[in-house]
Amino acid sequence: MTIMTITLDKQGLPLYRQIADAIAEQVAANTLQPGTKLPTHRALADALSVTVGTVTRAYAEAERRGIVEAKVGAGTYVCQTDKPLWTFAPPPTPGIMSFGYNVPPAINRADLISEALQQLAAHPNELNNLMLYQSPMGIAHHREILSKWLAQHNVKTDPNRLLFCSGAQNAMQLCLVTLCRAGDTILTDKLTYPGLLSLAKQLRLTVKPVEMDDEGMLPESLKAAYHQYQPRLVYMTPTLQNPTTATMSEERRHDVIRVCRELQLVILEDDINGILPKERPNPIVNLAPDDVIYVGGLAKTLAPGLRLGFLQLPERYYPHFVNALQNHSWMISPLLTAMASILLENGAANQILETIRDQMEARWRIAQAYLKDVDFRYHPNSFHGWLRLPDEWSLSEFLAESKARGVEVKSSELFVPAGYSAPPYVRIALSAPPDRETLEKGLHELADLLANPPLSDFAL
Ligand SMILES: Cc1ncc(COP(=O)(O)O)c(C=O)c1O
Incomplete structure (x- = not known):
């Protein structure tokens, strides 16, 4: 049995999380090796001057993360292999x-997906309903579930202004098709998401870059670019920007909103990575819901294979986007939104998100x-x-x-x-x-x- 050296000095972080993080770090650094028996709850509690309950919670958290396993009557052990973090590996590409x-x-994700499928399968009447044409707006109850889940992650949306899409990429396509015409210009960060560049190229839009710093787009450069190019809209990814990882401070977000309001320039906020960080500033949509077309999706937090994205729209745009979606594909499969709703509602989506963050x-x-x-x-x-x-x-x-x-x-x-x-x-x-x-x-x-x-x- 090993008595671990753990320093509990992270203010604001619960003690049990600090202990679980320390165990995770020592396992990753191989200081705690596979098969090592951890101290008893009482011994570690005494060593760290915390309650036995805190250690019990910390070990449970480490077990949830798959770092340790409790063996009945024998104690808690560091897992034998790295199986908990790498539980499923897709086939590798040879030589790359x-x-x-x-x-x-x-x-x-198989167990959680399988549970959700079984839950769906248990309701034949609902399954029959899901096989019918629905409104392009999607099923209202599904939009409400999505809105509630987003609120848990500090994204404020109105279910009546949400629209499901086939991934965030499709959401951006609907946006450009609805608001722009061939020959128009749009503004982006100086370095930006290639999927947006490719989409703009196909729609014959010109993309002009705006200077950025470590926080992303610079408001004064945005203003200058607006006057130079008279763009239709500005696209930005304020949190965990792709590719730079830049994240705008709340102050920068307010400055960008002020400039866009002054210019009457609509913001296309791509928040695809916004829910990944455990803590982050308010998305721009929370601060200026009437000035922002908000794009999100479940590809990064839940599963890209689900192909579920969404838009939260200013009221004046909503009917135009519903029409665009109808022209494009009539509706997003209700079976898919039903499945996603189960995962969002029963905690599975949050469990997967936590696993992705830990990974x-x-x-x-x-x-x-x-x-x-x-x-x-x-x-x-x-x-x-x-x-x-x-x-x-x-x-x-x-x-x-x-x-x-x-x-x-x-x-x-x-x-x-x-x-x-x-x-x-x-x-x-x-x-x-x-x-x-x-x-x-x-x-x-x-x-x-x-x-x-x-x-x-x-x-x-
Ligand atoms: C910044 C950004 N926006 C949008 C997307 C598209 O996401 P989805 O898979 O939901 O279409 C990606 C995908 O990598 C991305 O990096």
Whole structure:
């Protein structure tokens, strides 16, 4: 049995969480090895001067995270393998260690999905109803459930202004199709989501970049770009921006709203990553619901395979978007919204979200050891990080060399509007490797590359 050294100094965080976090950290660092027996509840409580109840709660939390297991009559042990974090691994792509796509980490959702399916199957009348055409607005009860779940995560919506879509990508498509015409201009951050750039290209819209800093879009640059380009709308991702991970402070959000109100410029707020951080500022929609078209989705927090996204709209736009959705696909499958409603209502969605957050925290803890000497921006709950290449590396050389070593990362070139130059950065999606071995192997290769830049070529 080991008596652990744990310091309880994180103000505002409950003691049981601090103890569970410390156990998680020591397991990740291998200070607590698989199979190690943890102290009894009483022994650890005495050592830390906390109540036995606090330790019991901490061990239960560590067990919920899959780090330890309680054996009846024998005590609590560190799990034998890393099975709890990597419970399900999709088939790897041979020869490629993928750090490319911003996919959620592979986790086992099968039990919770299966339960929800059984719950659906138990109500034949409802199943028959779900097989009928419905209003393009979707079933009101499903919108209410979504609105309640969003409120739990500090997103204020009105069920009568919510619209289901086939993922956030589809939500943005509906928005651009409804509000823009070919030849129009839209504004985005200087570095932005490639899915939006591709959509704009297909719709023959021009994208103009707005300067940004560590918090995202700069209000004064937004104003200047507005006067220069007379855009239809401005697209932004104020929380965990893709690709930079920039998150706007509440003050910056108010400044952006003030500028947009003054210019009567509508904001397309993409909050796809907004629910991932345990704590974050208010989404812009909470502060200015009549000035914002809010886009969200369940792809990052629950499951991308569900293909469920949503829009919260200013009242004046709602009928136009309902019409656009009807033209596009008539409605989103009621079977799908019913299934999602069960998961949102019975706690499964929150359980999956917690598992995803824990997974990401564990992955970033591992990554810190490899990427400690480089300029790397990340958030412990985000899927991606933004890495500045050391001066000795050119972007093209780094991409070629990492590819040669089998490590796939995303070039900054993908994130800039057409005609603008790309800074020397790459996006690394730490959520993408399917298992711990690939994660560590890929990180090792990246760290080695960053530490060993190429020799410079002579040109005579
Ligand atoms: C910033 C951003 N917006 C929207 C999307 C699309 O999300 P969905 O899978 O719900 O269509 C993504 C997907 O990666 C994204 O990164």
